[in-house]
Amino acid sequence: MMWGIIFGLSAVSGVVQAVTGFGAAILLMLAMPYYFDMLQAPAITSTITLGITAGLAWTYRKHLDFKAILLPTIAYELGSMVTLHFAGGLDLELVGLAFGVFLIAIALYFIFVPPSFSVQANFLSATLCGLISGVCSALFGIGGPLMAMYFLVATKTKESYIGSLQFSFAVTTTINLIIRIQKGFYTLSFLPITILGIVGITLGKQLGIKILAKINVDLMRKLVYILVGISGVMTLFEHLRL
Secondary structure, eight states, X not given: OHHHHHHHHHHXXXXXXXXXXXXXXXXXXXXXXXXXXXXXXXXXXXXXXXXXXXHHHHHTGGGOOHHHHHHHHHHHHHHHHHHHHHGGXXXXXXXHHHHHHHHHHHHHHHHHSOGGGSOOXXXXXXXXXXXXXXXXXXXXXXXXXXXXXXXXXXXXXXXXXXXXXXXXXXXXXXXXXXXXXXXXXXXXXXXXXXXXXXXHHHHHHHHHXXXXXXXXXXXXHHHHHXXXXXXXXXXXXXXXXX
């Protein structure tokens, strides 16, 4: 049962990630806490999503914008490393509830507030989006929404957006995986379920790439903002349920 659910969710996650640039971890984390604790679940989820982020970064490698990538990636990793160091002693449920409410609030903001009031790509936004995303990734395996919103305004094309965002995720996830292994959050016993998830997410990615080629940038932006709101509701529901 567990194997089928995680494989199916991984495939759907691959489609979503390829089209919007994030969301795979959100969907996987709906199921993972049923089977693993809140230190193991984000570790397995992040490792599965590494397969698609690295693959998409390679696919769109000619469109990478390293000026947009550098600062938020460094901030992301700093936030992740510090949080992973203290993760074992934090009240994850309380933080999770706050994170869910926060995602819903920022989604409503970007959906209903005029574009002239949206976030700008600058030093402050890159640093804050990176730090907060890194903290959330370390705690929940979900670090995509804020990074997605930053890269939407920091890049000029949908290919550059997807490629740059996925490259950033691939780098930070690889570093975080090493830390999680060192701390015992991820062990070799999780390798079979990880491989299954990577196969599923890779299959979903192929369909997602075909969909991405047929949609316009405005539609993609709307999909991203809607998914941010959905991720907030999902995160809130998940932590209310536990």
